Amino acid sequence: MEIYYNVVRDADGLKAACAELAGVRSLGFDTETTELDPYKGDLRLLQISTGAKTQVIDLKPFRAKGDVRTLPELQPLRDLLSDDKVRKIAHNAKFDAKWVRYHLGCELGGVYDTYLASILISAGEGERRHGLADVVQFFLGRTLDKSEQVSDWAADDLSISQIEYAARDAAIMPEVLEKLEERIQADGLADVLRLENECVMPIAEMELNGFYIDQERWREQLAKVTKAQEKAGSELQDMLGAGIAQASLFGRPEINLDSQAQVTDALVNLGIPVPNTTRAWELQPLAEKYPVVAKLLEYRGVAKAMTSFGENILEFVEPKTGRIHADFRQIGAPTGRFSCSKPNLQQIPHEDVYRRCFRAENGRKLVIADYSQIELRILADFSQDRNFIDAFESGQDFHAATAAQVFGIAAADVTPDQRSFAKRLNFGVVYGIGASRFALMTGLSQTDAENTLRKYFATYPRMDEWLRMQAKNVLTERQTRTRSGRLAKFRFDEGDRSSVGAAQRYAKNMPIQGTSADILKRALRLLHDDIRGTSAKLVNIVHDEIVVECDAAESESTAAKLDSAMRRAGEDYVKSVPIKVDIHTSDEWTK
């Protein structure tokens, strides 16, 4: 493909290029960088394309004149990039947005992300990849050469081949958008794509902000866990070894305590009836009778703490900021939920010993907010069940209210046991639980579990109806949606009961889990706009929770903004059930 491009290397050239681009409403956009991490490398090229002509802006000569974050002659470029009335079509725009934000000091406005669009179109059918070359191949039927992607972008003089590669990636974007838009419109995905596009910049900012971790505190905790692991490990080794015949000159063979196979063998040698798996919930009943099983569970606990939540997390601290900048995937799950890695800040244990290590920097506060029972409220709204909605509207303890209705007693008479039952029921139905699993979970007999579920669904008949309808419709329609219009398609083998069952449970859960994700994403955008220009920074999200760090003096106004953004976002998608946000301010990421 012939490519028509112009390389910009000075202020006059930039001014001319920006003047030429002024008035164009939709532009292909891409960047080339010397590293993948904006804290570690330089932004080298920005490519901005009308499709017919591509401006390739080389920042290297500008960098020689001073700090490109503030250099006045780059202002026309910043104005163009931050203008949200000018659409920037980019593939995985979060990447480019982070570099623009950190290295040019402005937001990327008007994001249209072809990567997210492609994922939305595939609707959870996981067989397709979504790299730019894959998307171009699939939607345009053309092959895109990505071999220059990993070339040396720090070189003094870039090769013609590098420049052409860079220009081509931006130039192709308007065409990709056109093809994607046909499918987006046809599949009714325009609203959810807007939601996703508007969320890109808040997430880019959050990753740049990072979450402060008190390394000293973390290491103190780690030292305690290390001691506990050594102690539990050697005790467990002795207890397990007691069943093994004294073997060789070298004493008892050492058992690898992390190997299920070896541990299971050792337990069998001790005459312990080991269940099919050695998972904690299976072993728990044996722990009372057999001290060695209790010790195994204790060891597992500390070993998990050591490996998943040990020294390795500190390796992710960025030296320039002293903070952890994790990687958030915006459509991490087909339901629309985020996933998080390197490290996963969504799975830090609840215990204060871990969470208190994540804190505000000196002179600042954390404002921590989460949606109260958002998934149950969404289910209530989808099903329009009167009893269910009433329970929320009354404002009383929801699980207690369920218990009162299921057991046919007054709310005041609900025992803690009954409330706990109701709570597990409430969460179970969101996942499409069955009687046998509920029996296993609660210790009820199969019959009692069935009766309890029957009573539960009799209490909430419209909810029962809605869940059944979801399970029924998926068989013929093979798809379902969230409130934003996010689509999930299903593949299952009609002859295979387990695959049908799995699809039916997912059809019940996906609209609920996915609408919760819709709401969080909407809230992030509203918040982003409301805190612009203040000291507040988004630092973490965990499915139904948002953590913001701000100056201590601004904590009250930040809390009000966060509360308002989350509430409005909830009310955008849930109309007939009140939205409740629990919010508090703290020095640390604790309750």
Place this chain on the structure above:
DNA sequence: GTGAAGGGCCAC
């Protein structure tokens, strides 16, 4: 040596 699969377990 490297990578995939499976078990186990952390979060919501």
Place this chain on the structure above:
DNA sequence: AAACGTGGCCCTTCAC
């Protein structure tokens, strides 16, 4: 026989 949804990370085991 079993079946409670979504992730990521660490470990062992096993194949290449």
